[in-house]
Amino acid sequence: IGNFIKINGVMGEVSKIEVFSTHINSLDGRRIIIPNNAMISGNIINYDTNLFRRIKLMLSVSYDSDMKKVISILENIAKTYEGLDKTRENFINTMQYGDSSINILFMVWTPTKGYYKVRGELMSYILEVFNKENIDVPFNILDVNLSENK
Secondary structure (H helix, E strand, O other): OOOEEEEOOEEEEEEEEOOOEEEEEEOOOOEEEEEHHHHHHOOEEEOOOOOEEEEEEEEEEOOOOOHHHHHHHHHHHHHHOOOOOOOOOOEEEEEEEOOOOEEEEEEEEEEOOOHHHHHHHHHHHHHHHHHHOOOOOOOOOOOOOOOOOO
16 A cells, blocks of 8 residues: 556556455546456556666757767766766666667666656756757657648
């Protein structure tokens, strides 16, 4: 009870365990009742079991970016950002060439308690630093051309 889990595509906090069912409060405030036979036979992901969780972000930068500078900035963020665990090994590496970007996998550790807050604030901070350092983050643009049929 109290753990945040995912089972059969349902995510939420376990609020009650009864003889025949388990009650989960979903992120959008719904009460979901799952029969315990499904709990026993399904795969359960318990996000609260370990003291630390890994934040995994795929970051895209422009092909014009100085990759040594980008990696250096990300390594500095991983070492100094409040809320990240400094004792665990981080993973920061160029992973693929995308259609309009170079994609970097950025994985760091944070305590499980407060995970989503740290993750969200970290994402905003990375974008803020990239903007300050003039690192272009590409995004898709859709051009729509309207013509008048005659």
